Amino acid sequence: MNEAPRSYQTLAVEHRDGIDWLTLYRPEQFNALNGAMMDELLDYFGGLYFNHRVRVVVLRGAGKHFCAGLDLNETASFTSGIVAGARGQRRVAEIILRMRRCPQPIVALVQGAATGAGLAFALASDVRYAAEGARFNVAMARIGLTGCDIGISYFLPRAVGAGNAAEMMMTGRFVDAAKALRIGLVSEVVAPDALAQAGAALAAEMAAMSPLGLRLTKEGLNMAQDAGSLEAVIALEDRGQVMCLGPFLEEGAAAFREKRPARYADE
Numbered sequence: 001m002n003e004a005p006r007s008y009q010t011l012a013v014e015h016r017d018g019i020d021w022l023t024l025y026r027p028e029q030f031n032a033l034n035g036a037m038m039d040e041l042l043d044y045f046g047g048l049y050f051n052h053r054v055r056v057v058v059l060r061g062a063g064k065h066f067c068a069g070l071d072l073n074e075t076a077s078f079t080s081g082i083v084a085g086a087r088g089q090r091r092v093a094e095i096i097l098r099m100r101r102c103p104q105p106i107v108a109l110v111q112g113a114a115t116g117a118g119l120a121f122a123l124a125s126d127v128r129y130a131a132e133g134a135r136f137n138v139a140m141a142r143i144g145l146t147g148c149d150i151g152i153s154y155f156l157p158r159a160v161g162a163g164n165a166a167e168m169m170m171t172g173r174f175v176d177a178a179k180a181l182r183i184g185l186v187s188e189v190v191a192p193d194a195l196a197q198a199g200a201a202l203a204a205e206m207a208a209m210s211p212l213g214l215r216l217t218k219e220g221l222n223m224a225q226d227a228g229s230l231e232a233v234i235a236l237e238d239r240g241q242v243m244c245l246g247p248f249l250e251e252g253a254a255a256f257r258e259k260r261p262a263r264y265a266d267e
Helices: 035-046 082-101 117-124 152-160 162-171 177-183 192-207 211-225 230-258
Strands: 011-016 019-024 056-061 106-110 113-115 127-131 135-137 188-190
Touching (some): 011 035, 019 192, 035 082, 056 192, 082 117, 106 117, 113 117, 117 135, 117 152, 127 177, 127 192, 152 162, 177 188, 188 192
Parallel strands (some): 019 056, 056 106, 106 127, 113 135, 127 188
Antiparallel strands (some): 011 019
C-alpha cells in the first residue's frame, strides 16, 4: 500500500525521494506533546507499516526546540483518576511502540531541548544527530514522576550504559550535546545550520540499500537486542540474508563493479 502523505495540524510531512521529513509542528509551544499531536503521531507511525513508498523517516522539530515533552496545560487527562491515567499513559507509550514496529529507520535531528517525551522520541529513533546547543533530560523526574517512562528505561541504558542512565533518570539533569556525543546518546554533533544537511546525507545512504535489506536490518537490530543467544541471532541473520541474496545481490555487486548507484526493485 503506497499512500499519499496525510494532512495534519501538529505535524508537517514532506516526502522527498523515498524519505519522509516528519516535523513536529507546534513551534510556539516548543513542540510540546498535546492530545492532537498524540493522535496524529499514532496515525502517522501506524500508517507506515505497509507503506513501501516511505523508505526512511527523518524526525525533527520546528523552531528552536525538538520537543519540550508533555504539554503541561493538558495534564488533566492523566490526573483525573487511575483509569484515565492508565489510558492516557498507554496512548503516549503506543507512539513509541509504533515507532519501533514500523520497518523504516528513523533519524532524529535534535536542536534545542529534547526533554521528557521529546527524549523518548529521540531514543525510539534508530539514529540521533544533534545540533550544537542541544540539551536532553528525563523531565519526568523533575515533576513528581518516575524517571522510568514511555520506553526510556529500556532505551537509555542500552544507549549510554546503566550508570549514565541512572544519573539522568534519578535527577532529571540536563545533558548537553558534547556530553551526549561522549556517552553515546547521539552519533554526531554538528552546527545548527548543518543539521538538516547531515540528516539528509544519512537518510540518503540508508535509502541506497535494497528496500528489503533495509527493512530487515531494522527488524534484525530490534530483535537481536533482546535475543536469548548468539545462535538465535545468527539464525535470524541467515534468514534475512537468504531472503535478499536472490533479488538483490547480483544488482548490488554489478553496481559496485560499475561504480554506479544500484537500482533495486521492491516487488
